[in-house]
Structure formats: structure tokens, C-alpha cells
Amino acid sequence: MSGAHELAIEAEGLVKSFDETKAVDGVDLSVRKGAVYGILGPNGAGKTTTIRMLATLLRPDGGTARVLGHDVVAEAEAVRDSVSLTGQLASVDEDLTGRENLILIGRLLGLKRADSKSRADDLLDAFGLEDASGRLVKNYSGGMRRRLDLAASIVVTPELMFLDEPTTGLDPRSRNQVWGIVRALAEEGTTILLCTQYLDEADQLAEGIAVIDRGKVIAEGTPSQLKSSIGSGTLNVRLLDSDQRRDAAEILERELSAVKLEPDPAALSAACDEADRGAEAVAELARRGIGIAGFSLGQPSLDEVFLALTGRPAEEDESSAEEVEAA
């Protein structure tokens, strides 16, 4: 079956300006029901503004958008009935306890007092927050806060969930937990629109990605389409003995391509599109008696995506250092 009703989000030509700047400048999106869809872009690209328009928090200056079949302006109430939003700042009340936060949301969604309490307890258990349920949220760690935030978003299972940079600022363990939650949600049939600065995150979770820059969608496709259009990942190898680097380079040149000698005299890298070929190359190094201290397979970073798509790096801002690290 196809047709309009199978789409969870259909946006055409969305525009939003703040003062003189166009934050969103003609964004089209179509996301099928049940999908996890990623919007990828640097800070200030217009991701949050797009999500806020779709979640009925901002009225578009131009264009139209339908969410779950309802117009976001004319039928905003109906949209709010079936979506939930997890904002960029974990949108929970710091001056309340975790449990109180969930009861509050339950009551505001129309649950009876007793139901909202038992629901809060179930969710605290499911999200591993039962021990912290009576503590004020201001004393939570970033990861706990984000889990509570996600729990608040599913007090009543939404048909569609907006997730705005759910892992920015989280440590790897918390990030993995959040990813697990997103996957569980998706498997239960919730459509998820995910904004992220991390190609890796979109790659892990999303079946489709729109790359957005300066308020416009500049590329769209599946993660693998996008990556292959961008070019390659990188295999990084560090040797035990820097004297072997010349030999190692020769081997990698045969197995892979574009071998680069790094500033570190024991390190070198090569372009590598497929993980198994990378593994093969590393195995070959070992077979030839080259001592390996460590190796890693890096995906193209957001910066590389941007370089490939726009010919310039992602906007410079305070988060760019983080992006490079995470990539």
C-alpha cells in the first residue's frame, strides 16, 4: 500500500525567518510511518527550527507540513495529540524529582492520578532510574536526565517522536543506552524524527537521512548511499615499531588505497570503504610479521560530509571540536 496515509511527515517548502535571517529556507521532507529518519547538519543549520515547526511549537512563515495526516497549523491540536518532543535541552523540571516529573506529564496527558503514579513507577524501572526516583533532577547526571526525558516522552506511547540531538554531550555508555531506547521505540512502531550532528548516530539509527545546511536540504538518501556519495572511511593503524612503517605502507597500498603517513612516526592510515576489507588488510599486516599496537576504522565525519557536499567544512562553532572527536 502506498499513498498519503502511509506518510508520517510530509513537509513542502517550509520557511522560517528570525529577524532578517532565514533559519529554514524551503525544506521538503517525507518520512514514512514507522521509520527512523535523521536530519543531519551542524549547529545553526535549521534542524531545531524544522523540528519545532513540525511539533507545532513554531508557526511556519511559508510552506505546508502535515504530521500524521494533520496540518501543523490548522490542526495543531490533533498533531499534539499523537506526538511527543524530546528537546535539545533535556526538557525535564530540575526542581522536581524524577518520579514527580513523570507523574506531572502523565496527568497532563490525561491519565488518572493513580494511573499516572503507577505509570511513573513502571517507567522509572524500565529506564533504570528506580533508585533515583525520589532525587531532584538537578542532581542527576546528563545520561540519567536524558533517560528521564525519554521516559517522559513515552508516558503515553506516541505515534511519532521528535528527538532533537538526544546524545549531544553524553558519554559513550549513556549514548549507547539512548540508542537502545530509540531502537526499542522504533521496533514498537513509533515513527522517529531524529536531529543530529553526528553522521555515526544517523548511520546507527536511521533508515533515511536528510543533510541540511543553511536552512536547505542539500542531500538525501539512505546512510550507505550518503556515505558512498561522500567517499570513504579511513583505516588507522599504529605500529609497535616505527621502523616497520615503510613495509606496512607497502602492504596497505596493495590491500587498500590512498595510504597516508601520519605525523606520529608509528602511525599510518588508508582509505577504506568496507569494514571486511579493512579487517583483511589488518590481518595481512599481522601475517607479514608487522607488530600492531592498535587500529581503528573511522567513518567519514560530518566535516567530510560537508566538505564533499558543499565544498566547505561544517560551520565553525564551539561544538566542532566535539564533532571531530566523535567522528
Place this chain on the structure above:
Amino acid sequence: MSDTRAGDVTTGGLEEQAIRKALSATPRPSRPSALSAVLTFGWRGILKIKHVPEQLIDATMTPVLFTLMFTYMYGGAISGSTGEYLQFILPGILMMSVLFTTVYSGVALNTDLTKGVVDRFRSLPIWRPSPLVGAVVGDSVRYLVAGTVVIVVGTILGYRPEGGWDGVLAALALTIIFSFALAWVFTTLGLIMRSPNAVMNTGFMALFPLTFLSNAFVPPETLPAGLEAFVEINPISFVVTANRGLMDGTAEMGDILLVLATAAILTAVFVPLTSRLYRKK
């Protein structure tokens, strides 16, 4: 890359299973009524008083200190005796202590905005102004506590209402009504200003001179003509005059109506302004 996804076991299957179970359990209830949403937000406000009592303590300690300081330092000089001065200033202190707590309505709203909580509320299927109305309703508890503290402290120091305790209750009620109206001025500020601290500083900076340039602490007749004229038209003086009348048993209907009219005007101007700004955020 679906193969990576399948191979990713770092999150542990148990957790995801628990989440899946938690997900499937809830049918969507019908939307809450406007009243229920407002009361829920009122409950939230009261919880905050419980968890962050510092704000209430700030707002009540200041008037208590003022009561003590003014009574014992200036009482003799201004009224000839501390007891007589206490009779004169207590209606004003009552106003002051309750009015100062209204600033926190703006501080709380600004905090919600800067922390992103407002975004969640605005994406819920609730009557849109309910977070604002509910917060102000919850704040009434704060007003009541602040007012009661002043009355109790005054009574301990020897204040005796000539208009009886009915008069005191009426004055407290009138002060709270006026505070409801004034709170909307600060919610407007809360939506305009950049940080909760900015709201607090601006609020107190505005209220302090207005309170002192009223008839709360000195009889206006003793002031220079220009200042006296200002004191006469300062809305805070309206509240003090009406409170004093009610507590002394000499209340005039005109004074009370003036306070109610001022409250009505503040509400009529600042409620629409607040809701407009809130919608646009």
C-alpha cells in the same frame, strides 16, 4: 548498515526488553480538561515551594527583617513610639512581603524557558495557557505563606488590629488579589528577559523604590510636594491605603475599589501580553 545494528549488543538486551514492555502498556487517555491541567500545574508550583524553599524564605525574611528594623529603629523617631509605628507600618509590610514574591512567577517562567521545559509543555495536548495560569494559582500558596508570616510576626511584636481579625483577613485577601494581577507583569518580563537572574534583579529593582516611594513607611504629608504627588499616584500606595483601612477598621469602599480596578487593568494588559509572547516563543 543493518549488520552493525544487529551486531550491536552494548546496550544489553534486558534493558531494551524492559522498555519494550513499558511501551506496549499504555492506551492513550482522552485530553485533560483545562481545569485539570491548571490544577496539575498548580501542584507543580507547590512541589517547587517544597523542594526549593529558599525562594520563599528569601521573600519572607526580608519583610520580617524590615518589620523589626523599622519598628525598633525608626518607630520612636517617626511615630513617637515603636508600638504606634508598628500599627502604622504592618499593613504596608504585609503588602511588601506578598508583592515581592510575585517576582518569582517571572523567575520560574524564565527558568522553564531557558531549561527547555516549556517546549515539552507546549507540545502536549493541553489548554495552552494552563502552564501560566496554573503557575500563578500555585503561587497563591506562596502569597498566603508570606502574608501569614508577616501577620504572625507583627502580632508577636504587639500588633493589634483595630479593625479586628476579619479586617486582617480581608486585607490579606485584597493583597493576594492584587498580587495575582502584578504577577502577570513579571511573567511578561520573564518571557522577555534573558535569564532568571535578570528577571529577579529587574523585578526587585522596580519593586524596591516603588515600595519605599509609597505611603507604606511614612505619612505622605511629611514629604516634599513633588514626592508626595508621586506617592499619591503610586498604585502600591492604593494597596497600602486599602489594607490600612481594612486593618484599622476605617476602610472606605472607594479605596478598595481603586485597588481592584488597578488589578483589573494590570490583568487586562499583561495577561494578553504574556499569552501572546508565550505563544510566539
